[in-house]
Amino acid sequence: MSSLFGTMSVSLRALLAQQAALQTTAENIGNVNTAGYARRRAVMIEDDPVLDGRLTIGNGVHLARIESLRDGTLEIRIHEETQQQGELDGYIGAMRQVESLFSDVDHGIGAQLDKFFQSLTRLSTGADNIPLRQNVVTAAGNLASTFNNVANRLKALQQTLDGGLVQAASDINTITAQIADLNVEVSRQRTLGDDAGTFEDQRTQLIRELSELVNVSVINADDGVTLTTADGAALVVGAHAFQIETSLQSSGLRHVYSQGRDITSGISGGRMGGLLRARDAGAESLLSDLDRMASGVITEINAAHRQGFDLNGVAGQDLFAPASPTDSAAKMRLVISDPAAIAASSDGSVGDSGNVSRLSDVATAAVISGQTPLDYYSGMVGRFGNDLGQAEAEREAVDLIMRQLSNQRAAVSGVSLDEEAANLIRYQRAFEAAARVVSVIDDLTQTVINLGRN
Amino acid sequence: MRINPDSTADLIAALARTQQAQETALAQISSGKRIVAPSDDPAGMAEWIRNRSRATNNDEFSHSIGTLKAMFHTADSTLNSVVSSLERAVSLGVRGANGSLSVENREAIALEVKGIRENIVGLANVAINGTYIFAGTETRTKPFVSDADASSMVRYQGNQGTCQVPIGESRLMQMNVPGDQIFAAAEADVFQSLQDLITSLEAGGADAISVATSRVRAAFDHVSGQRVFYGSALAQMASEETYLANEKLELARRENDIAGVDEIEAISRFVNAQAAHAAALEAAGKVSRLSLLDYIQ
16 A cells, blocks of 8 residues: 555665665766776666555665676677787887897998998908008908897897886786785675675776786686686686795896796786797897808808908917807807908919908808808898897777777776766766755645644 | 777787887988898898998998099109100200210210219109009019119119009009010110110221111100100099999999888878877777776666
């Protein structure tokens, strides 16, 4: 049976529901610029009706829940693309730092190689000429020091990237610890039947930040999300976060460990993946190309040089220190400093330049992986440019995808101030109307109370 | 369908894009280069390096030709003087063969021939910056020295070595002619024939003097013939120089094709990017100004 007080309580619940909706709107407006925030919506449902004889009378409204509007699959796609974006950013940023070493056609290794062979050609116009011999010594020294310089810059980059790796590992540990804490909060809220939207938003945002750092697999489980690296090393399981650490190897570079296991090879995404790719693929392959080239040039030039005779008729010695089995570019060194010791002559006579042409022939001989030194170098620069150019093209594509995904995400989850403004009016009016009903019931109650007075 | 209510990210991305396009165009215009780094055009960069190497070689070949030309001019003009001296010796020999000459006259002629010989020894020892050019590859050893034990009274101390200088891709130029080939050839030995002339002049006897004179003439012919080497070498180098100059132009043109920027295209790209940037800015200003909150009271 319906009563005045029953109607009063319907209005009161309506007031409460509209007020909660207003609060949701206020929260949405407040978080309009909060990263990772998904807009909330107050979900109201009709209360169970009361039966009055054969009549069914509505019993008002109550606030069922406040839900966050989020598209889970979209979030996963965003995490994936974020990992790739982080990887490309890390790689490109690192390789950009050394690109200038290969950009200068006037002073790079190619130019120094040209100048060395140029000095030999010039020596052939006067094999007994000390200034021309000095030119050869100077050009050979410049070639060696340019190799040293470029190789050392690449090694320095590797060390810098190692530092970045340590920083990334510490950032990852901070984030995984926070995610584990949030897992606890979310499941507690769920157990209590409360909305965990706030914590879920924060956790989603943290997973996104984690994705910028490293590639992770996200598994949603009952006790919160489980995060693992690509090869299955656990980062977060329920309430527990597992720290990763970096450890210096005998190579002088760091590897990444999780619970004592080397997980370096499984890290292919995020900034950490990019840093590792720049260090172990980018810089390393440039270094090994340079080493192969330096070693080839040293060996061939030395072999040719030893076939000749110097200005004093003495058999030629090594021009460069023998190629070191490792780091031959960084360790390339000229051992002859006396211009008279250049073995230009093939028969011991001072004016003969027969051995100069033998040395010059190295320029056109297929001595490094079946290529001339300069062709090998230009090929190596081309490959480097290609890798970097491709990474940049990929990043442009990923950026575009990310913008689209972010747009899609914002279309679902983003706060629209216009929409909130409209809602504000809507809930305000509803609140006012419910309050009006209360006041009407109050009047009616007065009337009822005054019924017997006169 | 609900759309993304916040267009800020898109606007910022659009502004970054147009700004990047402006900066790229500006960098290209100011450097004059289309390729600033390998990733701009990997294949172009590789070709640029190879092209630059050929240009360096081209410059060096030209430089070698310049050096050789100076050397060959010196050698040729030296041999020209030698030939003139031998010509004078021949005419002295013809005069000495005249039977009516007195002993004193013949001795005076012999003395003059000795002077010619000394002169030719001096010429044969010509050096450029301390490098003897008629010493084979013993370029630091004076090639011709007086030697009383030698039948020609002059001994050759050089060797038979020759040097090759690259003056083009797989084009070699012989740099020197060994002194003995010029001055001490069999049947045309300059110093032997002059010594024979001196001896015969001092001994007298018109026939012997005539025979000796004909030997000097043979030496004269031989040295004149050796000059042909320098003449033809200079001609070859002149044509090589023309080729190198054309190649240099071609390589410079190629470098510009590979790495140079098309200024007009780059400027128009810059102007377009600037216009796009201005438009994006304008849109950004308009969009953020509209809000429902302004219309409700």
